Amino acid sequence: GQQVQQSPASLVLQEGENAELQCNFSSTATRLQWFYQHPGGRLVSLFYNPSGTKHTGRLTSTTVTNERRGSLHISSSQTTDSGTYFCAIDRDTNAYKVIFGKGTHLHVLP
Template identity: 60%
Template sequence: GIQVEQSPPDLILQEGANSTLRCNFSDSVNNLQWFHQNPWGQLINLFYIPSGTKQNGRLSATTVATERYSLLYISSSQTTDSGVYFCAGPYEGSNYKLTFGKGTLLTVNP
């Protein structure tokens, strides 16, 4: 099956700093999604981004499908951004079964 690699595995920031999270895929991917899992375990869908760039407030994401990677940018980080960020995507013909990476644990300190 598809392999999903996320980096870095852990990241500690001071409030106000910017960061970039990366997701690499071993095979072609469509319907790539980014999720945030808060400290209480709730998974929130951030972006549905098969290709191109999208922005939502302080967050933006870029997917380069031909090169099999996606980036999540967090600007002016806040303590509420803490949690685990996952990328996930199916490969073609998988009935859109999402394969998740192991996540990036982000800690934003005040």
């Protein structure tokens, strides 16, 4: 079965609204990461967050490892936040073998 599940699959917001993206994983993860991909652009790492809460600007990543879930909160969304957000887990402490979810497609309307 799918090891990393993200929800929602897609999301449309008005500029200024907040967004909550969810990630659930079915196997023990040693790390959880969030990536952003602009349409047609390269993947950029947003957070490496094995547990707890981290903040960067308007983004907040929360990981609850023993419940096998994580979330990415975007506050006061902007049109430039549009793109695809991927959650990824890394199960092997020695190998850095990363497994990605299918992503959440976010579209922020002006």
